Amino acid sequence: xxxxxxxxxxxxxxxxxxxxxxGTDPDRLAEEQRRAMTIDxxxxxxxTSNGTVLSxxxxxxxxxxxxxxxxxxxxxxxxMLIIDANEGWKPQTEEHLGIIEVLGISSGIxxxxxxxxxxxxxxxxxxxxxxxxxxxxxxxxxDTVITSVVTNTGxxxxxxxxEKLVAAQVTQSQNTRPRLFIDRVFSMKGSGTVVTxxxxxxxxxxxxxxxxxxxxxxxxxxxxxxxxxxxxxxxSGSRCAxxxxxxxxxxxxxxxxxxxxxxxxxxxxxxxxxxxLPALQHALTHRGSFTLHVGTRSQxxxxxxxxxxxxxxxxxxxVRIRFEHSLPLVPGDRxxxxxxxxxxxxxxxxxxxxxxxxxxxxxxxDGSPEQILNNRGWLTVDEARQLTGKDIAPIVGKxxxxxxxxxxxxxxxxxxxxxxVSLDTATLAAYERDVISTIDGVHINNGIAVRGESDPLLNHxxxxxxxxxxxxxxxxxxxxxxxxxxxxxxxxxxxxDNIAFHAETLSSMRPxxxxxxxxxxxxxxxxxxxxxxxxxxxxxxxxxxxxxxxxLTKRQGDLRVAGSAW
Ligand SMILES: Nc1nc2c(ncn2[C@@H]2O[C@H](COP(=O)(O)OP(=O)(O)OP(=O)(O)O)[C@@H](O)[C@H]2O)c(=O)[nH]1
Ligand SMILES: [Mg+2]
Numbered sequence: 001x002x003x004x005x006x007x008x009x010x011x012x013x014x015x016x017x018x019x020x021x022x023g024t025d026p027d028r029l030a031e032e033q034r035r036a037m038t039i040d041x042x043x044x045x046x047x048t049s050n051g052t053v054l055s056x057x058x059x060x061x062x063x064x065x066x067x068x069x070x071x072x073x074x075x076x077x078x079x080m081l082i083i084d085a086n087e088g089w090k091p092q093t094e095e096h097l098g099i100i101e102v103l104g105i106s107s108g109i110x111x112x113x114x115x116x117x118x119x120x121x122x123x124x125x126x127x128x129x130x131x132x133x134x135x136x137x138x139x140x141x142x143d144t145v146i147t148s149v150v151t152n153t154g155x156x157x158x159x160x161x162x163e164k165l166v167a168a169q170v171t172q173s174q175n176t177r178p179r180l181f182i183d184r185v186f187s188m189k190g191s192g193t194v195v196t197x198x199x200x201x202x203x204x205x206x207x208x209x210x211x212x213x214x215x216x217x218x219x220x221x222x223x224x225x226x227x228x229x230x231x232x233x234x235x236s237g238s239r240c241a242x243x244x245x246x247x248x249x250x251x252x253x254x255x256x257x258x259x260x261x262x263x264x265x266x267x268x269x270x271x272x273x274x275x276x277l278p279a280l281q282h283a284l285t286h287r288g289s290f291t292l293h294v295g296t297r298s299q300x301x302x303x304x305x306x307x308x309x310x311x312x313x314x315x316x317x318x319v320r321i322r323f324e325h326s327l328p329l330v331p332g333d334r335x336x337x338x339x340x341x342x343x344x345x346x347x348x349x350x351x352x353x354x355x356x357x358x359x360x361x362x363x364x365x366d367g368s369p370e371q372i373l374n375n376r377g378w379l380t381v382d383e384a385r386q387l388t389g390k391d392i393a394p395i396v397g398k399x400x401x402x403x404x405x406x407x408x409x410x411x412x413x414x415x416x417x418x419x420x421v422s423l424d425t426a427t428l429a430a431y432e433r434d435v436i437s438t439i440d441g442v443h444i445n446n447g448i449a450v451r452g453e454s455d456p457l458l459n460h461x462x463x464x465x466x467x468x469x470x471x472x473x474x475x476x477x478x479x480x481x482x483x484x485x486x487x488x489x490x491x492x493x494x495x496x497d498n499i500a501f502h503a504e505t506l507s508s509m510r511p512x513x514x515x516x517x518x519x520x521x522x523x524x525x526x527x528x529x530x531x532x533x534x535x536x537x538x539x540x541x542x543x544x545x546x547x548x549x550x551x552l553t554k555r556q557g558d559l560r561v562a563g564s565a566w
Contacts, residue, residue, distance in 0.1 A: 178243070
């Protein structure tokens with residue numbers, strides 16, 4: 001479904017036009033009626049004679065409400081730039097145009113209103129002025145429509161024009177990760193908390209669970225309405241009102257986003273490509289106080305310029321922006337930056353990296369999934385989707401990585417296997433465990449990886465005997481010495497005083513060791529170890545020595561401190 005927003009200077013006839021098209025006055029507040037101006041966002045919809053549903057967001061034109069205006073146009077598909085034929089181009093016409101452009105809205109119609117107040121000559125002059133102003137605009141502007149709500153001129157022509165644009169919109173049939181930036185919150189007697197917003201990224205079903213991105217609070221959808229009717233499923237792109245349970249209206253605010261748990265990366269910073277508006281009087285530097293607008297959220301932010309000291313008006317550049325309230329973001333999202341001090345829009349653009357890690361001076365984001373993967377090493381399929389917004393096929397197990405990362409991991413593992421003959425896979429990172437099993441000629445038995453021909457020794461019953469015995473192992477002197485010696489040589493067993501432990505038993509003691517050092521930061525004694533594991537002295541002493549041999553601990557007098565492999 002397509003959402004159409006108004007834009008333009010105060011009093012130029014935006015709300016009157018929405019009323020003429022839909023029959024609904026978008027100015028619903030008493031204060032708006034009294035002051036005869038739009039203060040908050042207004043919403044109205046209608047179904048045209050050919051069955052097209054038109055869904056409008058009406059924004060305020062007054063300069064004081066620019067934040068509200070930005071939240072209204074963010075995420076819409078089509079904009080109507082409304083200009084009073086009598087007054088012509090005004091400051092907020094200019095400012096709103098800049099906002100529309102940096103937010104990346106691609107399609108627009110200019111509407112020249114109040115034609116009943118001007119003669120043909122002035123109308124002609126206005127059209128020429130507007131054409132000149134829009135000649136370098138990045139928005140595709142369709143034929144200008146001349147209207148008057150007093151004489152009912154041009155309204156049906158405008159509706160036909162909008163129908164055509166709506167039909168031409170490519171509906172992105174993605175149904176993956178719904179996100180709803182809230183633009184209104186209220187409490188309704190009997191049903192409780194209701195939020196409204198334009199749904200994006202995927203469909204939402206009644207009874208689903210969601211979380212509030214800013215606070216992590218879990219909520220449940222009680223009922224969904226689109227355009228006044230209850231629906232089982234709200235489609236991506238539609239305006240919807242959602243009745244929520246599990247939260248009070250006063251715990252939510254405009255700008256909050258509702259998403260499914262674990263679906264999105266929550267950002268407090270991003271790297272982005274920004275275009276500084278040509279109208280800005282000075283270059284953009286990190287100095288100044290800034291307000292960041294993303295979705296319907298506005299909040300203060302700090303700015304760092306990447307690869308340069310400043311960005312001149314009219315020029316593109318790269319920035320890193322940090323902010324306090326977490327937002328569910330993905331590369332490709334649009335943002336807008338305002339200078340709070342001078343009250344002007346600085347510019348805006350496209351988010352490239354929602355989880356920038358490197359230092360500002362080294363960052364060179366390009367927004368490609370390849371670069372994001374390369375910068376981040378190994379990611380699970382879910383993490384990769386959160387960071388890139390794309391479903392990327394795993395390369396090994398559930399893991400996603402660039403070919404380069406895979407190569408360097410394989411090389412590192414091969415090196416380790418060359419140095420130490422066998423490798424206890426319990427000591428490896430989860431992705432390394434999956435990678436090592438894919439390396440040609442590597443065999444894994446009972447958690448021990450070896451290179452070369454599969455070693456029959458690894459299948460020897462002693463291996464599982466010791467593995468299962470844990471810390472209370474059988475006396476090695478009652479077993480075949482020769483086998484034990486070979487297993488010790490291969491570092492599958494560690495032995496002291498005829499008591500041997502499987503390598504995995506030793507590495508599985510990491511949590512116990514961590515606890516012991518938490519209680520005895522200066523180092524623990526054999527008595528401490530014995531008590532922690534409830535084992536006898538007979539096993540505790542050799543265990544301590546074997547932990548030393550495996551490098552997990554190191555002896556210092558009577559105490560054990562962390563070893564080189566810790
Ligand atoms: N003569 C004439 N007056 C109009 C026309 N359209 C709107 N008006 C008048 O212009 C004034 C402002 O109209 P609104 O529709 O409230 O303007 P707006 O752009 O929504 O204003 P804000 O939301 O406050 O920015 C009202 O007094 C309207 O009656 C028109 O076509 N002809
Ligand atoms: Mg209005």
